[in-house]
Amino acid sequence: MIIIAQGLAEELQRGKIRHLEQGYMTDAERGWSGADVRRIEVTYENGQKESVIFKEAALKERMAMKTLTDQGHQNTPATFSLDLETDEPRWMAIEDLGSVKSPPPGVDWSPRVAEALARIHALNMHRGSEMLWLPHADRHYWENYLVTQVSVDHFQTLIEQNPEFYREFGAYLPLLREKANAFARDMVALYDEKESLTLTHGDLQSVDGSHIHYYNGKPYFIDFGWCYYAPFYIDLASYFNLEDAKIYYKELIANGISLSYDDFYERLRAAFRYSGLIYLYPSIRQWSLGPTELTGKRLLHMLKIILTGEFPERRIDYSSKLFSKLLNEHKNGTLHKLN
Structure with missing residues (x-):
């Protein structure tokens, strides 16, 4: 997983990762698709910390997210996957958007x-x-x-x-x-x-x-x-x-x-x-x-x-x-x- 996480870190220009550890995720955040989804806590060599989402995703989802990431990921989370050829589900690292989903009152x-x-x-x-x-x-x-x-x-x-x-x-x-x-x-x-x-x-x-x-x-x-x-x-x-x-x-x-x-x-x-x-x-x-x-x-x-x-x-x-x-x-x- 650390190799995939490092690929996302480079996409987001975060630096080198020191280590990973399991984070907390609610059932609602995992969703109901049945896919294996996890939150991983990342510590970088410069001491910075943040979380990353890992998801076992089918090829079409991994490729869709790569396409949108390459297009600048203005309104989609950045992602990284090592495997862009296998049809079977493979791990994909995803920028963690957190748990806040709805805009605050007054936002058009x-x-x-x-x-x-x-x-x-x-x-x-x-x-x-x-x-x-x-x-x-x-x-x-x-x-x-x-x-x-x-x-x-x-x-x-x-x-x-x-x-x-x-x-x-x-x-x-x-x-x-x-x-x-x-x-x-x-x-x-x-x-x-x-x-x-x-x-x-x-x-x-x-x-x-x-x-x-x-x-x-x-x-x-x-x-x-x-x-x-x-x-x-x-x-x-x-x-x-x-x-x-x-x-x-x-x-x-x-x-x-x-x-x-x-x-x-x-x-x-x-x-x-x-x-x-x-x-x-x-x-x-x-x-x-x-x-x-x-x-x-x-x-x-x-x-x-x-x-x-x-x-x-x-x-x-x-x-x-x-x-x-x-x-x-x-x-x-x-x-x-x-x-």
Whole structure:
């Protein structure tokens, strides 16, 4: 590990490392991906001390982070890995951003996130042929993976295995499949169009999620384990409402990308269902054995997004008022209707 840590130290111009020791890390900081993540305390020969994160990451994440590090790591932590060829997970040293994740009150946060994300997307737009390590979100990905294995298949499996879940949610399955397939067709069209393809994060979550840190006054994006060469719209769907998305659009144009706002808006709306599909399985696990009044808050939100294309609130822990509304629609059989 010390060789990898020294590589990061040189990237950050910290000097020579004297020794390492195990540091403390909470479960929340480790995340829920299952990857081995550790905090290591570093002591340099000049007496300076700081911590570094070590993560066992797949090749695509190691390469994505190297790419962003080489591009100046303005809004991503600097990283270093010795192995940039092996597909299997290997250790990567990551600049430690600490545990503070949310900006303090009064910070106009969304414009900063929009500016940073637009820069990352613009820098890597249309570079798929250069990034051979980055998997493409192509027809097979959307039709045979994202809207099936990752999402709706799990919903169907629970329907088949749990009589209570079947009685309460079974009626949604045909429309869920229909909307998911329509979404896949839209994403395939965007892939074939090629104009919006770039390095995407794929799992930015919402404003109360854990993948955008507040650090030194700037947003920093972490955990690129779900990165793909995909339409940039999928990175906007969970995080930005339509007003904030306009800020992102202006930043994209400022970075030299040519795109009419009408085309941007149409494609962004088509991508809204991405959030419901990518987080459907976690919401099913959260439901567990119910009852929905206690454990179904996130599931109802994801179903609403998929079934209607609406995105009522961009928060994981959304308002009690909205939950009450979705719960009533669910009980009345109107969750699938546009409001």
